Amino acid sequence: MKVLDLQCSHHHSFEGWFASQDDFENQLARGLVACPLCADTTITKKLSAPRLNLSAPQETANVEPAQLEAALMKAVRQVVANTEDVGDSFPEEARKMHYGETAARNIRGQATPEQTEALIDEGIAVVPLPMPEAFKGPLQ
Ligand SMILES: [Zn+2]
Numbered sequence: 001m002k003v004l005d006l007q008c009s010h011h012h013s014f015e016g017w018f019a020s021q022d023d024f025e026n027q028l029a030r031g032l033v034a035c036p037l038c039a040d041t042t043i044t045k046k047l048s049a050p051r052l053n054l055s056a057p058q059e060t061a062n063v064e065p066a067q068l069e070a071a072l073m074k075a076v077r078q079v080v081a082n083t084e085d086v087g088d089s090f091p092e093e094a095r096k097m098h099y100g101e102t103a104a105r106n107i108r109g110q111a112t113p114e115q116t117e118a119l120i121d122e123g124i125a126v127v128p129l130p131m132p133e134a135f136k137g138p139l140q
Pocket of ligand 1: 008009010011012035036037038039040
C-alpha cells in the first residue's frame with residue numbers, strides 16, 4: 001500500500017491510497033483520481049517526505065548491520081572464552097553431560113543440523129550459534 005500526498009489544481013491537499021505507484025499512475029491516467037473537495041481530476045503528486053529524505057546521509061542504513069555484526073562478534077567471543085571446544089564430539093559430550101556421565105560444563109563444538117535436532121529432541125539444551133568466518137579457523 002502506498003500513501004501519496006496529492007494536490008488538485010485548486011491547491012487542495014489530500015492523501016491518496018494506492019496499491020503501488022503504477023496503480024496511482026494508472027488511475028490518474030484514467031481520470032479516476034479526483035479531489036475529495038472539488039472533484040477536480042487535475043491531480044499532481046506533492047513531494048512526499050520519504051522522497052525529500054533521499055538526499056539525506058545514508059548513515060542510518062549502514063549503522064545497523066555493523067552494530068549487529070559487532071554484537072554477534074562480542075557474543076561469539078564470550079562463548080569462545082567461556083566454553084571448552086570439544087569439536088566434532090560435541091553431540092556425544094552434550095549427551096554424556098545430560099545423562100550425568102560427565103560433570104556439566106560449558107562446551108562448544110560442531111554438530112550437524114540433524115545432530116542438533118536430535119539433541120533438542122532428547123531435551124538437551126543446545127544453542128546453535130552462527131560462527132563468523134573469522135572464528136572458523138584455528139584460534140590464536
Ligand atoms: Zn480540489
